[in-house]
Amino acid sequence: MNTFCLEVSGPFACFTRPEMKVERVSYDVITPSAARSVFEAILWKPQIRWRITRIEVLNPIRWIxxxxxxxxxxxxxxxxxxxxxxxxxxxxxxxxxxxxxxxxLFLRDAAYRLHAELALSPKANDPLVKYAEMFSRRATKGQCVNQPYLGCREFAADFRLVAASAAERPAIDETRDLGWMLHDLDFTYPCAPQPRFFRAEMKNGVILVPDFETGEVKS
Structure with a gap:
């Protein structure tokens, strides 16, 4: 098993839009890169990679x-x-x-269900099951390398491992075009990472995240 689901929530969140130069203005929902950082806060090793595949918005989008x-x-x-x-x-x-x-301009009472795939990096020598079991054990016990946060470090997030997402509360019943959203940074050149974007669309509270290497992700 290499797919995992986390439910994360917090009183405040800010996933800063890069086009805003001075004031901080959040995207409407969590970005894939911020979602990835939640998984990495629980388990990060040079031998593994996390890929966000699906984001479910659980609370109505509210601002403060x-x-x-x-x-x-x-x-x-x-x-x-x-x-x-x-x-x-x-x-x-x-x-x-x-x-x-x-x-x-921040989000308030944010809650999401994040789905991610765990994969091995080229540096890995151990089997994938070793890291999968390690993550499951840590997430079940509420252990983490550093406290997960929702965009900004001062906006700490609670998390729990979801075993069967079908038995959980549904996502919000809302559909909207979220426009171009930050997907992640391209670290091909580590000294000058480049942002990559994708056209995000929320359908009945669910955002499907394309793979970073597909043509749907633009620079």
Whole structure:
């Protein structure tokens, strides 16, 4: 068995649209890349890959406007290189000087059922069943490498492993064209990953996610 289903939920979520430069505005639903990160938060190894195949929206899509304090700077690469060469250095940021207040349009009371396939990477030497059993055991016990989140790390998510999705509550009865949505990043060139998009359509609360390598995913 290499297919798994998780139900994830949280009071807030933000899957930021890349076309918004300053203010954070979320997509209507979770993106495949954010869904993948949920599975990787429970089990990640260089030997495995997760592919999201299906997203079910369980709660009505609701919005909330919030203003948050964010840090408006990052430590410069030059300072990091100098500290590495010298063996020591100050790499901190003064929050009071770099604080910025930004508005955001977020999702509230978000809940999804995520379906994913587990596959081996070219680096794998062990059988797939080893990692499948490892994931099942960890997800059943609620164990994770880091706390899963819904888009932003401060929006922590609860999760549980779904054994039989047919016995669960149905997805929302809503159909809408969600437009072009971020699928995932193309890491062909790790130093400059490129975003890839697909035309997302929700039918009766269900979004079918095309494979990353198909012609439906565009750069």
């Amino acid at each position: 406007n919030l203003r948050r304090n964010e840090v408006g700077a990052v430590v410069s690469t030059r300072n990091v290189q100098q500290a590495m060469n010298a063996g020591s250095g100050y790499l901190g940021l003064d929050i009071e000087d770099e604080r910025q207040q930004r508005a955001g």
